[in-house]
Amino acid sequence: MILEAHGLGKKYKRRRALTDCTLEIPAGHVTGLVGPNGAGKSTLLNLAAGLLTPTEGTIEVCGGRPGSGAEQLAKVGFVAQDTPIYAGLTVADHLRLGYELNPNWDNALAYKRITKIGLDPAQKAGKLSGGQRAQLALTLGIAKRPQVLLLDEPVAALDPLARREFLQDLMEAVAEHELSVVLSSHLIADLERVCDHLIVLLESRIRMTGEFDELLATHFRLTGPRRDVNTLPRDQQVISASHTDRQTTLLIRTTEPILDPAWSVEQVTIEDLVLAYMSRPQTRPVLEVAR
Numbered sequence: 001m002i003l004e005a006h007g008l009g010k011k012y013k014r015r016r017a018l019t020d021c022t023l024e025i026p027a028g029h030v031t032g033l034v035g036p037n038g039a040g041k042s043t044l045l046n047l048a049a050g051l052l053t054p055t056e057g058t059i060e061v062c063g064g065r066p067g068s069g070a071e072q073l074a075k076v077g078f079v080a081q082d083t084p085i086y087a088g089l090t091v092a093d094h095l096r097l098g099y100e101l102n103p104n105w106d107n108a109l110a111y112k113r114i115t116k117i118g119l120d121p122a123q124k125a126g127k128l129s130g131g132q133r134a135q136l137a138l139t140l141g142i143a144k145r146p147q148v149l150l151l152d153e154p155v156a157a158l159d160p161l162a163r164r165e166f167l168q169d170l171m172e173a174v175a176e177h178e179l180s181v182v183l184s185s186h187l188i189a190d191l192e193r194v195c196d197h198l199i200v201l202l203e204s205r206i207r208m209t210g211e212f213d214e215l216l217a218t219h220f221r222l223t224g225p226r227r228d229v230n231t232l233p234r235d236q237q238v239i240s241a242s243h244t245d246r247q248t249t250l251l252i253r254t255t256e257p258i259l260d261p262a263w264s265v266e267q268v269t270i271e272d273l274v275l276a277y278m279s280r281p282q283t284r285p286v287l288e289v290a291r
């Protein structure tokens with residue numbers, strides 16, 4: 001497992017940022033972490049990087065306790081949300097620091113990316129634009145050659161072309177170097193392109209987690225005449241429901257065939273899933289198997 005958490009919780013004074021989070025992410029995946037603002041995504045990534053310590057429960061990353069020593073730090077790359085860099089150092093200084101501090105540092109890769117992006121090695125990092133700073137931080141994360149790369153909203157500051165190219169580079173690194181990635185983002189289309197595993201956080205709790213293929217094979221949109229969701233078969237778990245006077249539209253999870261001819265059944269997209277799981281559970285139907 002690249003990441004394993006049991007009953008993980010984090011409180012900042014009285015504010016609860018993560019609650020009873022139990023999670024296993026196998027190696028070799030690109031995992032998308034999504035959820036509304038304040039759901040706890042950065043908190044989870046910071047706990048995995050060892051920058052925060054849990055208030056409850058345990059977390060292991062690549063088999064070790066986050067931040068527990070040089071060996072552990074070498075295994076984990078982390079690019080925080082505000083893409084921190086040293087303003088007074090040049091781009092080249094950053095790459096030299098990367099070389100000095102990381103046992104698996106790939107200098108050729110670092111310079112290749114810097115050249116491709118068009119960053120001047122002599123420029124002070126404090127004079128870079130927000131997007132360029134993000135590119136520098138991401139380059140350091142990839143060239144470190146970690147086993148797992150944790151990225152907190154990595155592409156938010158990048159222009160659309162840079163975003164596409166970065167995600168491409170990331171996928172290449174995953175394919176060539178058996179890198180596992182956990183990245184948070186609000187850009188679901190990007191996640192759809194690069195991820196194969198999904199975690200949805202809502203109000204500090206894990207609302208849903210799974211592999212894309214399995215999620216897409218078990219979720220459906222049903223549209224039909226207005227219907228009380230409590231009359232559905234037991235295997236059909238209602239994730240979201242909306243009704244007009246005459247019509248009901250549901251997003252359900254089931255592993256069984258949908259036999260009721262009154263429903264028109266459609267496949268869903270990852271975006272449909274994310275939006276359904278991100279909406280707050282409604283009082284009745286959600287996450288309860290209807291009786």
Ligand SMILES: Nc1ncnc2c1ncn2[C@@H]1O[C@H](COP(=O)(O)OP(=O)(O)OP(=O)(O)O)[C@@H](O)[C@H]1O
Pocket residue numbers: 012013015016017035036037038039040041042043044
């Ligand atoms: N240093 C802190 N002190 C107190 N509360 C904090 C601190 N950092 C985060 N929180 C709170 O913890 C909760 C989770 O925050 P977190 O930053 O993990 O959310 P997020 O899902 O990353 O949000 P966003 O999408 O806005 O980046 C929020 O309610 C936030 O206000």
